[in-house]
Amino acid sequence: MDSTRPTDQTAPGRPDDTIVVAVGAEGAAGAVAFAVQEAERHHAPVHVVHVVRAGAANGYPELLADVYAAADDTVSSAVRLARDLGGPGTVVTGERLDSGGLVHDLVDRARHGALLVLERRTTSRLHHVLTRSTLNGVAARAAVPVASVPTGWRRPPAGAASVVTVGVQDAGEAEPLLRTAFELARERGSSLRVVHSWWARGLWSPVIDTTVRADWEGRARRELEGAVEPLRAGFPEVPVVLHVRPEPPVEALLDAAGRSGLVVVGRRHHLLPVGSHLGPVARAVLDHATCPVLIAPEAVAPRRSRTRRAPATTGG
Template identity: 40%
Template sequence: MIEHSDSSTAPPVVVAVGPDDCRAAVRYGAEQALRAGCPLHLVHAVPVVPQGPETVLITAEGVEKFGRESLALAAEQAEDVVHGLVPVVEVLHKGAPVPVLVRAAKQARLVVLEHRHLSRLARLVNRTIAGGVAAHTRVPVVAVPTAWRPPGGDPVVVVGVDVPERSAAVLAAASSEARVRGASLRVVHAWSLPDPYDGLRISPEEAQRWTDRSRAEICSALDALGDVEVAIEADVRVRRATTVEALLEESADADLLVVGRHDPLLPVGSHIGPVARAVLREATCPVMLAAPEVRR
């Protein structure tokens, strides 16, 4: 491991630096570190290269040299954002990306990764890393699309709510993100009938009753946060649709989409959940997998 010393004891923002350009994730992580006044840790994982005749085209020294160069480039990009106001720490670890980032997350406030639109395979690989990290840690994990830029205009944070009375953690995370950005908060809930009946027509009056009930439950959950301003100003949108469809459409103009994920109860990790996995695969804005509720 190569690490520059840092005297700050504040939990850092950790950004995963891969072999390709990660400027979108680096910029996002640097902005988060500035807002929090905490260090920014740039973490790169290099594979363990077995020594022998079959590895003549690549050596451990060559791999580590490339890793250092990737970190140096990311550090330059980060300094362009933070301008020395927070420490930028370069960390080189040997090992697979997910275990390396999970270890780094133990002392972090946030983990940021970048996912790419080069090909479907590339998207799958990068988002699998984000999901793998989120499945093993309780800190928030953010996946930032390559070349993503804020859409302009008034900033918006979108949060998906499934079961309102069990959404305190994801609502608190989203309201906090909206506050530090000076953004509006858009709360999205989708409802549908059980699978065997979802194609059936129901009366407009019945659909409105479902919508009104869901809206009341969400407003009650917002009130339970104890933040009157958030509860009053939140834009609550309830619609009949699949959850993934509603979240993707409502976040098309967002600066951040916040969704919940399953609690990683098992020592070997847990699935992040089908909605979180689908949103990571398809969303066009940064996606935060919020820290889950701790279940007993």
Template identity: 50%
Template sequence: MNTTLPQGPPSGAVVVGVALDGSPAALSFAAAEACRTHRPLHLVHVLRISGVEAYAGVVQGAWEAADQALAHALAQARDLVVGEVPVTAERLDGGWLVADLVDRASRGAMLVMEHRRIGPVRRVVTGSVVAGVASRCAVPVVSVPEGWRPGESQAVVTVGVQDAGEAEPLVRRALSEARARDVGVVVLHAWYLDEGYDSVVADRAFRAERKRKLTRELTPAIEAASADFPDVPVRLWVRHAIPTGALVDSGSSSELLVIGRRHHLLPLGSHLGPVARAVLQYGTCPVLLNPESPVEGAVPVDDTGHARRAAQPA
């Protein structure tokens, strides 16, 4: 295996970012996704060395440590896929972690990363690599919590929607993921009145009327998305709760949580919204951030999650 020269992922691959610890949770998810969708699996490790470290003569040691970690992860990945799909790997030395991962993801169909459990002070200082990548990536990004293991949750895909305008593409993505897993979909909309009004205004009658109103608004988008997925059971859950808490809670009973990248009131192309950031930080199940729109050069997929063949000229 040559992990020194950048090679790039095969077209339509499931790309997984691998850290020095091997990112076992992300690797397990990515291997299962590659086998499920019959896509190649490609491992990427981005080496980051500061100028001070380079002058200290640690470059060679860093290369060796990175190659050892990547070789170990590659062996694990091949064990996980048991020959069902090809597995490749590469080491990138540019040091631009977010930019390099976004570039490699754009050549594949999905990027899988592991989300580290770190303290809030360090989070403020270092930021989140997953959030940085997800806010720029043209393909779906899946954040897998550190320590997650497959098979620990109930068989359902949950999708969080904020308003009817954004619901259809998100529900469609969730239905596609659910069909590939042979599970059902829960469409979750959570609402809560801010500034202290909730405890004053949201009595039983108000909550009942709000639920009826939101159900009327969201049902057409859900039905439109479900038209191509008659075999996938789907239900709408309108919940009176703080949205972030409701989405995080759903992780304990979800195989996958699908959310939008930005808040619905932010302009297109914005970085992650506050709800998405909070769910990434505290979520207990894999979280898929759906891109806002397809980008030229990204590999299109059909509703089953497989690569779509280009139309042949007449």
């Protein structure tokens, strides 16, 4: 059954620029605030969704009615919050769903939107595992970008300096991801930090000469500069800093996240086929970053030839 409350919450025929935000029974104030921020930037509507997980209540009509009533209250509260945060010009709608599994419903509702926003909660170990599973499942399957917002996130003051960080794994395939990051930085009036790191067992072994490591780093920087340079002309207002060094990729991105307003990573590992699940770096960043993370769906870019280098895993 696909249930929606028959009031002005429901938004039939949502436009393709809609920012969809998922809320749970505990609320999702951080995710709602982020969704409203993005909606205002793009002059887009916000659509709140809450997926009902009725479980055993399905066999008991009165109990199921209570579950639906609680779900409607959750949606109503989130819609009110979004309208309060966005002001009178913000169009906000909402609905409750129970047409299938949690991941399926969220992916389906985001299909015609521009962005899906979820809140990352860390409470009990079991709830953390369930939340992580839902977030990873949605981010791996959604046809639109997925933003993960940590609990307690608040919109930064207007005019505050900010940094968008993007993790690049393979410079030869990075153009769509870099373009997305440039666009996000321009929208925010932010600088852009491009992080590319790699790590291999024995990298700092005495057997590997320092000149070899320097050669790897030099090649990686040249390839990354080659990927970034064509985009600079189209985004002259975006200051760009390249961060290229041998370092465990997860550590590099999480360190950068602590000094960023947003981290952008690609959905898949570059050696996995299109449509695969999240790569290990993307999963780790989603799980531990202290700022919002945006997972960009894969886009096929012309592959440039590149020189061989040390294993590189940042960004997937």
